[in-house]
Amino acid sequence: MLNGRHETAAFRRICVLNTRIETTVKESSKLSGTLCPVSRSQAIVGDRWSLVIMRELFMGNRRFDSLMAQTQATPQMLATRLKKLEKSGMIRRKPYMVRPPRYEYHCTEMGQAFYPIIRALREWGENWCKSKGEPITVRYTHKSCEGNAGLGAVCETCGELLTRADLIPKLSAPYASERAAREAA
Numbered sequence: 752m753l754n755g756r757h758e759t760a761a762f763r764r765i766c767v768l769n770t771r772i773e774t775t776v777k778e779s780s781k782l783s784g785t786l787c788p789v790s791r792s793q794a795i796v797g798d799r800w801s802l803v804i805m806r807e808l809f810m811g812n813r814r815f816d817s818l819m820a821q822t823q824a825t826p827q828m829l830a831t832r833l834k835k836l837e838k839s840g841m842i843r844r845k846p847y848m849v850r851p852p853r854y855e856y857h858c859t860e861m862g863q864a865f866y867p868i869i870r871a872l873r874e875w876g877e878n879w880c881k882s883k884g885e886p887i888t889v890r891y892t893h894k895s896c897e898g899n900a901g902l903g904a905v906c907e908t909c910g911e912l913l914t915r916a917d918l919i920p921k922l923s924a925p926y927a928s929e930r931a932a933r934e935a936a
C-alpha cells in the first residue's frame with residue numbers, strides 16, 4: 752500500500768493531468784463552439800501547419816530550425832503554431848541548451864495518441880493522392896517480424912497492431928532528396 756506521501760504525490764499528478772485535460776477540452780470547445788468532437792479536433796490540428804509539425808515530430812524532427820526547414824513555415828508562423836499545440840496539450844518543450852535557451856519539442860500522451868491519424872492520412876494519400884507509377888514515399892519495416900509493415904494499422908506481414916515505435920522508416924530516394932534539399936536551403 753502506498754504511504755501518505757506517495758498518495759499525495761500520485762493524487763497531485765492526477766489533479767495536474769485532470770486540470771490539463773480540462774484546459775484542453777475548454778480550449779477546443781471555445782475554439783470550435785460545438786459539442787462535435789470532429790470540430791473540436793479540427794480546432795486543434797485542422798490547419799496545415801499543425802498537421803505537418805505533428806508529422807515531423809513523429810519522424811523524430813524536434814528542433815526549431817529543422818522544423819522550420821521541413822515544414823517551410825516562417826519563424827513567426829512556426830512559433831505561433833508550436834505555442835498553440837503546447838497550449839492545446841499536444842506537445843511539450845524540453846530544454847536542450849541553457850545559453851542561449853533552446854528547446855526540443857516532444858509529443859505528450861495526447862500528442863502520441865494522434866499518430867493513428869497521421870498514419871491514416873499517409874495511407875489515404877498513398878492510395879488517392881499519387882500519380883500512377885510514383886513510388887511509395889516511406890516504407891516501414893516492422894521491428895519485431897522484420898517484414899514489410901505496409902500502410903495500414905496492422906502489420907501486413909504478421910498482422911500485429913502497430914505503433915510508431917514498432918516501425919523502421921525507409922524514405923524513397925526522391926523524398927530523401929526533397930528533405931535534404933530543404934535542410935540545406
Ligand SMILES: [Zn+2]
Binds near residue numbers: 895898900909
Ligand atoms: Zn510484422
